[in-house]
Amino acid sequence: MSHLRVKKVEDNMKFKWGRKKGVSRTDERIQFYESFTYEDVEYNVYDCAYIYCKGDTETSICKLVKMFETPTHVKRVRVVRFCRPIDTRDVLGNHNPQWNELFLASGQGVGCRDYINPLEVIVGKCSVVCTSKDERNPHASKTELKRADYFFYRTVDVEKCVISEKFNDQIAGIKVEYFFNKRKDPKLIGPSNLKRNIKMEAGRSVLSSKIGLVEKGGSAVNADKSGNGVSPVLLESKRAMTSMGENRCMSNENSTLRPKATINKDGTEPSQISFRQDQDKAKVRYSDSLLPTNESDTRPNKKRKLLLDSQKEVPKKGEDIDGKAGNASDKMVPELAGNRGAKTHAQFLEVTRRPDAWDLESYVLMLDGLQIHNMEDRSTWFKKLPWDQRLQTAEEMGTLVLLNNLDPSYTSLEVEDLVWNAFNRRVEAKMIQQGTFSHPHYGKALVIFKSKDAAEAAISKLQSECLILEDGRPVVGCKGTLTQQGEPAKFFGHLVLDVNKRQRQRDVKRNAISTSHSAQPNTIEYDFAMEWRHLQEWTDICWRLLFEGQAKEMQELRSQLKPTEINELT
Amino acid sequence: MASLSAQADYAAFEERRKRTVYIDNLSPQVTEPVVRTALNQFGNVKSVQFIPNFIESRNIPQCALVEMENTRQAEAVLSEISQFPFMISGMPRPVRARHAEVGMFGDKPSMPGRTIRCRWLDENNPNFKVAQKTKALIWKNAAESAFLQKQVLQEEEKLARQQDETLKSNYKKFDLIDGITTTDKTGPADKLAKHYNLKIALD
Numbered sequence: 173m174s175h176l177r178v179k180k181v182e183d184n185m186k187f188k189w190g191r192k193k194g195v196s197r198t199d200e201r202i203q204f205y206e207s208f209t210y211e212d213v214e215y216n217v218y219d220c221a222y223i224y225c226k227g228d229t230e231t232s233i234c235k236l237v238k239m240f241e242t243p244t245h246v247k248r249v250r251v252v253r254f255c256r257p258i259d260t261r262d263v264l265g266n267h268n269p270q271w272n273e274l275f276l277a278s279g280q281g282v283g284c285r286d287y288i289n290p291l292e293v294i295v296g297k298c299s300v301v302c303t304s305k306d307e308r309n310p311h312a313s314k315t316e317l318k319r320a321d322y323f324f325y326r327t328v329d330v331e332k333c334v335i336s337e338k339f340n341d342q343i344a345g346i347k348v349e350y351f352f353n354k355r356k357d358p359k360l361i362g363p364s365n366l367k368r369n370i371k372m373e374a375g376r377s378v379l380s381s382k383i384g385l386v387e388k389g390g391s392a393v394n395a396d397k398s399g400n401g402v403s404p405v406l407l408e409s410k411r412a413m414t415s416m417g418e419n420r421c422m423s424n425e426n427s428t429l430r431p432k433a434t435i436n437k438d439g440t441e442p443s444q445i446s447f448r449q450d451q452d453k454a455k456v457r458y459s460d461s462l463l464p465t466n467e468s469d470t471r472p473n474k475k476r477k478l479l480l481d482s483q484k485e486v487p488k489k490g491e492d493i494d495g496k497a498g499n500a501s502d503k504m505v506p507e508l509a510g511n512r513g514a515k516t517h518a519q520f521l522e523v524t525r526r527p528d529a530w531d532l533e534s535y536v537l538m539l540d541g542l543q544i545h546n547m548e549d550r551s552t553w554f555k556k557l558p559w560d561q562r563l564q565t566a567e568e569m570g571t572l573v574l575l576n577n578l579d580p581s582y583t584s585l586e587v588e589d590l591v592w593n594a595f596n597r598r599v600e601a602k603m604i605q606q607g608t609f610s611h612p613h614y615g616k617a618l619v620i621f622k623s624k625d626a627a628e629a630a631i632s633k634l635q636s637e638c639l640i641l642e643d644g645r646p647v648v649g650c651k652g653t654l655t656q657q658g659e660p661a662k663f664f665g666h667l668v669l670d671v672n673k674r675q676r677q678r679d680v681k682r683n684a685i686s687t688s689h690s691a692q693p694n695t696i697e698y699d700f701a702m703e704w705r706h707l708q709e710w711t712d713i714c715w716r717l718l719f720e721g722q723a724k725e726m727q728e729l730r731s732q733l734k735p736t737e738i739n740e741l742t
Numbered sequence: 743m744a745s746l747s748a749q750a751d752y753a754a755f756e757e758r759r760k761r762t763v764y765i766d767n768l769s770p771q772v773t774e775p776v777v778r779t780a781l782n783q784f785g786n787v788k789s790v791q792f793i794p795n796f797i798e799s800r801n802i803p804q805c806a807l808v809e810m811e812n813t814r815q816a817e818a819v820l821s822e823i824s825q826f827p828f829m830i831s832g833m834p835r836p837v838r839a840r841h842a843e844v845g846m847f848g849d850k851p852s853m854p855g856r857t858i859r860c861r862w863l864d865e866n867n868p869n870f871k872v873a874q875k876t877k878a879l880i881w882k883n884a885a886e887s888a889f890l891q892k893q894v895l896q897e898e899e900k901l902a903r904q905q906d907e908t909l910k911s912n913y914k915k916f917d918l919i920d921g922i923t924t925t926d927k928t929g930p931a932d933k934l935a936k937h938y939n940l941k942i943a944l945d
Contacts, residue, residue: 563796574797577880580845583852590858605793606845607805608766609891614880615845618796638863638873646873647860648880654796661770661800664895664902665835667909688780690826691834696912700834700905701827707901708767708838711894718890722883729879732872 186211189241193217201243208239208247213297215239218350220300220322223251223293230256233274233298233322237346239291247291252344252351253277254300255328263333267326274300274322276351278343279329300324302352306339307558309352316353559602563618563654570624572652573631577645580606580615587617594639594647595630597621613723618652627651644733665704748854755851758809761788761816762842765823765830766805772831780830781808784822785815793846801895807842834905 190207207216215221215236222231234251241247254274257264269275301312304325317323327343328335339348557565566572578587580603587601604616621627633639634649641647691698765777774790781787788809795802810816820839822828827836844850863870922931923942935942 586852605848607793609798609802640861640863642859646877648877655800663769664898666769666832667906688830690828697834701836704835729876734868
């Protein structure tokens with residue numbers, strides 16, 4: 173086994189920490205990182221990975237939530253576990269999970285919080301997507317689903333042993349957003365990230381090709397793995413495979429168990445080994461992907477059905493989700509994102525980092541009482557509640573700003589970009605949808621800043637200086653005040669007579685609520701309706717006159733603007 | 743250069759906009775199924791989206807974007823509602839329909855190929871004064887709009903009250919007539935008929 177040892181040393185050399193994140197407040201010698209690279213595979217915080225712990229019979233799948241190095245140079249990683257269906261069989265009850273479904277462990281108890289491991293337990297990368305319909309979860313696209321090894325949309329409370337589709341706001345002290353899929357924000361697709369992703373992909377494919385080399389059945393594994401993907405073409409091969417599965421499983425059981433034995437041996441001295449060698453890794457991964465077929469031993473018929481079901485269902489979900497995700501992601505302006513990425517890359521350090529990762533890490537570190545050195549502002553972290561609720565909170569906290577005189581055709585994303593460029597603040601913004609009373613020339617947007625100070629600074633800067641858009645319109649901002657909720661809204665013009673008094677239906681049908689109709693010309697209703705029409709015409713004329721007058725005034729002022737070069741900021 | 747997908751997105755959005763009708767003067771009690779059933783008679787309603795009101799007065803009527811199956815159906819809705827006073831969920835205030843505009847959509851895609859540029863002006867800039875004046879004008883305009891909106895709401899309330907009065911007095915009249923011609927042989931009409939020895943023809 174001596175050559176193995178040598179190889180391990182080499183493996184050690186292939187390890188590299190990524191960007192530093194901060195140090196522990198309690199012990200400055202504890203260094204946190206946001207990523208590390210091992211064998212060209214980059215592991216970022218909040219990536220998912222297979223881990224193997226001494227004494228376990230199987231690898232587990234985990235989310236890496238923190239990675240750090242102790243003063244004695246021991247690399248450690250904190251994880252939150254996913255449970256496989258087999259782990260949860262005692263609490264499954266009537267649930268019938270698909271073989272590639274996982275459950276996110278939540279609640280207090282073993283296997284969830286504070287699961288700190290030596291970094292060496294990581295065996296390989298794993299892609300897990302969240303298919304939860306939770307509003308906070310950005311929907312996974314079809315391709316993402318296809319590519320993913322596993323999916324999850326339910327949590328299992330390890331303490332109460334309950335499976336639930338609800339996600340609490342925090343799981344193991346981490347904001348639940350980070351367990352969901354990553355946001356596909358155009359801002360995030362900066363050049364550096366892109367590179368990183370490509371690298372990651374390359375790493376993955378290397379790994380999978382290795383599997384192919386190591387085991388004869390490798391191709392079958394690949395097929396199996398892609399089986400949770402969508403391609404209907406695979407259906408046939410899949411069917412053939414399931415019949416093959418029993419044999420394969422028998423023959424592979426030994427070969428997959430053997431590498432595990434070596435792992436166990438290695439596992440006895442975790443501080444010395446850094447990583448297991450490729451072969452083991454590949455095999456563990458392989459055995460992992462074999463899990464369903466292993467299961468099929470015990471209940472072959474059911475299993476086969478499950479497999480086929482999963483194929484039918486997953487694509488359906490994928491389409492569904494893809495449709496929604498497509499709306500959000502495809503509509504972004506690529507130029508804008510590209511330009512911005514390049515520009516910010518040159519000037520600000522923060523931008524090269526993913527803004528969502530930034531939030532997250534500061535949040536996590538704050539939770540643990542750790543300090544971040546280069547933190548720009550201690551932002552307020554909002555839960556991803558529905559927009560109207562977030563607006564309420566923001567108003568209460570004074571972080572809400574109303575921007576006026578934007579171009580009405582701006583999109584919310586463009587406003588976010590604009591604020592980012594003008595104030596160097598990452599905000600959430602939404603354009604106000606225009607309605608009857610909205611000014612056709614002034615676009616308004618509600619912007620939620622991360623802190624009250626940031627919001628106030630932005631307002632005062634907008635007052636003392638001038639933020640000019642390309643066409644010369646200055647942007648103004650004020651504190652955002654929302655419509656008061658509470659008393660029911662009044663609406664004039666729907667008349668209801670006292671029902672008790674009414675004996676007969678005369679000219680007016682009074683019980684017309686929740687019905688619709690056109691008024692007939694021989695009724696009093698029609699006369700009234702005509703009066704309303706007149707009023708509506710009259711108000712329309714008033715509005716038009718007002719808007720025209722205002723536009724004229726504005727035009728006069730704008731004509732006084734001297735043409736100057738306008739810096740391209742965005 | 744605008745990417746093709748962005749252009750395609752925008753074209754798709756334009757298509758959607760064209761088959762979408764903007765309905766306003768809706769009562770706050772109106773819900774999505776109500777609008778849906780109301781407009782399904784002119785075609786197939788694909789989606790109904792209420793425009794949220796975050797910053798205006800709570801008393802302004804609801805408005806909604808109703809996406810029809812195609813442009814022809816949208817036109818049908820428009821002409822129907824403009825020709826006849828169309829009531830949804832109450833009367834006699836009719837709803838109104840207009841073509842949907844880009845700014846009304848919350849999920850509009852950005853215009854392909856557009857780059858947004860902006861810059862900060864400081865006091866030394868020759869345009870600073872004009873810009874400051876413009877800013878003042880924006881606030882003035884906003885105040886004017888708010889005032890007009892208040893006036894409009896007041897007018898609406900006035901008209902509603904007036905109509906209520908008319909309706910009530912009409913109702914009184916009908917009640918009175920009802921009272922005269924009650925059929926239980928004790929009403930004024932019967933007494934008179936007895937007195938003059940006439941017969942009342944009842945229908």
